[in-house]
Amino acid sequence: MSWLFENLSDVWALVLTHVALSVPPILLGLIISVPLGWVAHRYRWGRGTLLTIAGLLYTIPSLALIIAMPTILGTQILDPINLIAALTLYAVALLVRTAADAFDQVSPQVLDAATALGYGPWRRFWQVQLPLAGPIIIAGTRVVSSSTVSLVTLGALVGMSGLGYLFTDGTQRSFPFEIGVGIVGTVLIALIFDLIIVLIGKALLPWSRTRRVRNKTNAETLEVTTNA
Amino acid sequence: MLDGLNWLLDPAHWTGSRGIPTRLLEHLAITGMTLLIAGVIALAAGLAIGHTRRGRGLVVGLSGALRAMPTLGLLVFIAVQFGFGVRLAIIPTLIVLVVLAIPPILAGAYAGVESVDPATVDASRALGLTEWQILWRVEFPLALPLIVGGLRSAMLQVVATATVAAYISLGGLGRFLFDALPLRDYPQMLAGALLVAALALILDLLFLLVGKAVLPTGVRAARGNRRSKTPTERTAA
Incomplete structure (x- = not known):
């Protein structure tokens, strides 16, 4: 325990780096996936193409993707951009399917009703379609958030900072306590992120509290998750 | 990318105890062992949970x-912590991989059995099938596609994590990454990454085909019917 207090400022710096590396993939993943998910929902060609690409992307082990990134982006091996880009791709791979499922389960009658009330496509998307698809997209974002926070630790294997550093350093020094601090820290960050997303979801979509959305395909997507 | 391919094509990298075939077999062996152990545990638990509808919270949690x-x-x-060290690296690796592989297989088995129409189960019971027969002759075959789906996502996680496991001096394709890292041998790292990705894609395709093959004929016919009946649902979007 004394190790933790002696190194508190170092650990805190790693926590901040970890957070800084985790947030961009989650946000970028969400921003990219929602329109792509809409295209997959709206157009048959879009569904086939996008979901196949997402599936293939998700198949590639993340460490391999992180290592291949410098070749694809032309960056340096130690550039944190590699990690962020790789994890963003993962987030998109997971979320496109969830977003497509979320738009699919919005009742067509509701959309017809909105059209009948004079909503144009743009307004209908923002005021009817997206809010109704929201709860499932939020659920998908929670999954992506947890797995991203956990995957950021892999960056340490290729020399990047973050809580994963405690894993590699603790292994080299044969010091399990340090590794334990890394594990607990990672899980805590994931839990706090999860809580924040739930709260944002409740604030933005108060109706999802009363109506529980039960969607089979979504439940499956949620079970099939973290890919190291 | 070309450097990685050149590394792959060098015949010297295809022989010996550090060659590509050896590492590939090691990777497959670790993956296979994990799926076997996790499969036995998770399928038994998943089928039991699905059949009795008890313990759903356990799966989700x-x-x-x-x-x-x-x-x-x-x-x-x-x-x-337990001092397995370098020589016994297989033990912590298998523990972690099995722990990782259980939830998706469990979820697949449970969701598969749960997805069976209750009317079908009632009909089987009315025909005099015992609970055991219902599980094996009705629920299990109908659940197979989702079970294979669960095994498939478990396999993907295991292949990926087995790569990471090479960090504690175990074999497998991950060795190419970790052996090359201190030397800054980027072509070898890239080659390792390409090999892992290729292995994952090939195994994924294999599971996809198995998943299609195990779909019972009756289910396939019923799905065809249902699809042709509801074109109206697609008109509005």
Whole structure:
């Protein structure tokens, strides 16, 4: 325990780096996936193409993707951009399917009703379609958030900072306590992120509290998750 | 990218105990062993949960709790804490991989059995099938596609994490990454990454085909029917 207090400022710096590396993939993943998910929902060609690409992307082990990134982006091996880009791709791979499922389960009658009330496509998307698809997209974002926070630790294997550093350093020094601090820290960050997303979801979509959305395909997507 | 391919095509890298075939077999062996152990445990539990409809919370809770667990951390923690070290690296690796593989297989088995139409189960019971027969002759075949789906996602996680496991001096394709890292031998790292990705894609395709093959004929016919009946649902979007 004394190790933790002696190194508190170092650990805190790693926590901040970890957070800084985790947030961009989650946000970028969400921003990219929602329109792509809409295209997959709206157009048959879009569904086939996008979901196949997402599936293939998700198949590639993340460490391999992180290592291949410098070749694809032309960056340096130690550039944190590699990690962020790789994890963003993962987030998109997971979320496109969830977003497509979320738009699919919005009742067509509701959309017809909105059209009948004079909503144009743009307004209908923002005021009817997206809010109704929201709860499932939020659920998908929670999954992506947890797995991203956990995957950021892999960056340490290729020399990047973050809580994963405690894993590699603790292994080299044969010091399990340090590794334990890394594990607990990672899980805590994931839990706090999860809580924040739930709260944002409740604030933005108060109706999802009363109506529980039960969607089979979504439940499956949620079970099939973290890919190291 | 070309350097990585050149590395792959060099015949010297295809022989010996550090060659590509050896590493590939090691990777497959680790993956196979994990899926076998995790499969036995998770299928038994998943089918039981699905059939009795008890313990659903366990499935959801387990997969939720494990999602945030950093596998690399768990792996090195077990290896260091219990002193398995370099020589016995297979033990912590198998523990972590099995723990990782159980939730998706469990979820697939449970969701598969649960997805069976209750009317079908009631009909079987009315025909005089015992609970055991219902599970094996009705629920299990109908659940197979989702079971294979669960095994498939478990396999993907295991192939990926087995790569990470090479960090604690185990064999497998991950060795190419970790052997090359201190030397800054980027072509070898890239080659390793390409090999892992290719292996994952090929195994994924294999599971996809198996998943299609195990779909019972009756289910396939019923699905065809249902699809042709509801074109109206697609008109509005």
